[in-house]
Amino acid sequence: MTVRLRILAAATAxxxxxxxxxxxxxxxxxxxxxxxxxxxxxxxxxxxxHVLFENTxxxxxxxxxxxxxxxADDAVLPMSFFSDQVTDDTVWRRMExxxxxxxxxxxxxxxxxxxxxxxxxxxxxxxxxVPYVLCYREAQVSGVLxxxxxxxxxxxxx
Amino acid sequence: MKRFLAIxxxxxxxxxxxxxxxxxxxxxxxxGETRVVDTVVVSNTGWxxxxxxxxxxxxxxxxxxIKMFSDDLSVQDNLKVLDRIIRREGAxxxxxxxxxxxxxxxxxxxxxxxxxYTSATLLKERPKEDPAxx
Numbered sequence: 628m629t630v631r632l633r634i635l636a637a638a639t640a641x642x643x644x645x646x647x648x649x650x651x652x653x654x655x656x657x658x659x660x661x662x663x664x665x666x667x668x669x670x671x672x673x674x675x676x677h678v679l680f681e682n683t684x685x686x687x688x689x690x691x692x693x694x695x696x697x698x699a700d701d702a703v704l705p706m707s708f709f710s711d712q713v714t715d716d717t718v719w720r721r722m723e724x725x726x727x728x729x730x731x732x733x734x735x736x737x738x739x740x741x742x743x744x745x746x747x748x749x750x751x752x753x754x755x756x757v758p759y760v761l762c763y764r765e766a767q768v769s770g771v772l773x774x775x776x777x778x779x780x781x782x783x784x785x
Numbered sequence: 786m787k788r789f790l791a792i793x794x795x796x797x798x799x800x801x802x803x804x805x806x807x808x809x810x811x812x813x814x815x816x817g818e819t820r821v822v823d824t825v826v827v828s829n830t831g832w833x834x835x836x837x838x839x840x841x842x843x844x845x846x847x848x849x850x851i852k853m854f855s856d857d858l859s860v861q862d863n864l865k866v867l868d869r870i871i872r873r874e875g876a877x878x879x880x881x882x883x884x885x886x887x888x889x890x891x892x893x894x895x896x897x898x899x900x901x902y903t904s905a906t907l908l909k910e911r912p913k914e915d916p917a918x919x
Contacts, residue, residue, distance in 0.1 A: 651837075655860035655884065655901070659868040668819075668880035668908065677903075679860050679884040737883035769883045 650684035650706050650713065652696025654725070667734065672773035675731045680722045681767040684713040689744065689759050700724075715740065718768045731772040741765040801851075802829045802844035804866055819878050819908040826904040827866045831858035833897040841896075860884045863903035871907060878908030 658676045667674055684695025697707040698721055715738055726733035743763040745756045807824040831843030833856075840856040846865040863884065882905040889898045 653886075657859070657861040657864040657884075659864050661868045661871045662864065662879070665871065665876060665879040667882075668878055674879070677860060677864060677882055677884065679886065679901075681886060683888075736881060737885065739885050741887075765888075767885050769885060771882055 650682065650695030650697075652682045652698050652705070652712070653680075654721070655679040655681075656725075667771055667773060670734060670771075670773050672732065672775040675729055675772040675774050677769075677771055678722060678725065678733075679767065679769045680718045680725075681765065682713050682718050683763070683765045684711070686711075686762045686764060687760070689762050695764075713764045713766050715766050715768065718766050722768055722770055726772045729772060729774070731774045733770050734773050735768060735770040737769045739765075739767040741767070802827070802846055802849060802862070802866060804828075804870070806870070818911050820911045821880075821906055822876060822909045823870065823874050823907040824904070825867060825870055825907065826902060827863040828900055828902045829858055829863055830898065830900045831856070833899065835895060837897055837899075858899055858901055860901060860903060863901055867903060867905060874907055875909065876907035877910050880906040880908055882906075 656676050656678050662677065663674050665674060682696040682698060685693045687693050692709055692711040694706050694708050695711065695713045697705055698712050698717055719735065722733045722735070742765070745758045746761045805826045808822070829844055829846070832841040833839065834841050840854055842851050842853050843855055843858045844850070845852045845857070846862040882903070884901060884903045887900045887902070890896070891898070
């Protein structure tokens with residue numbers, strides 16, 4: 628097999644692997660009795676949950692989305708093709724929606740954008756680093772969901 | 786040699802829950818009338834096989850050991866550990882609670898290592914100064 632064919636085969640295999648690995652949209656929610664008793668600095672409300680929302684995806688030439696985690700509520704497939712949902716905005720919006728569904732407010736405490744633009748093409752007999760061909764991206768937003776007003780007041784409001 | 790390799794492999798692949806704490810006994814003032822009593826970072830590691838399809842090992846937040854073939858890597862588990870520290874320190878407030886996850890792959894996606902970190906600054910109300918002491 629010529630070197631060109633090898634590279635083509637390896638690139639195809641990489642794309643296939645990327646599609647197989649897919650993107651992943653993950654929501655972590657955590658709550659505990661001790662946490663809800665604490666007062667979050669700068670906030671008056673009650674802590675409902677500590678949350679971490681993250682989405683990952685694969686991009687061709689850095690800009691073209693191939694596959695990423697599907698953040699839609701009514702998603703049929705866990706992954707979404709050719710749409711870029713690995714953004715801070717998308718993930719943050721999902722956190723706000725979660726807060727709204729619990730009658731709370733989202734307080735963002737940290738966010739992280741991670742990317743990997745070098746990819747060792749598998750299948751070659753030597754590691755070939757091809758930057759910006761196949762890129763991996765990750766968006767993470769962490770925060771606290773806070774319910775304003777005391778539980779007593781909330782009951783009166785109902 | 787074989788035994789050593791087996792132990793090294795087990796250690797490398799084992800899940801591990803780690804807690805790092807910084808105690809500031811008369812620490813800097815937090816927001817309002819509070820002081821920082823503890824800064825905590827909890828990290829929880831898990832290993833997965835083949836595109837995360839099969840969990841190999843992750844740590845057990847209840848007894849600090851490991852769980853085989855269990856997919857229990859979550860922020861909730863980190864919070865369990867944080868919860869114990871909150872109760873131990875008698876904290877009344879919280880600042881900067883954040884979580885993030887890191888992912889590493891070995892042999893393309895054959896083995897994956899995930900770590901979830903949760904960090905927080907615990908606050909306690911500052912005892913009111915006695916005006917008579919002045």
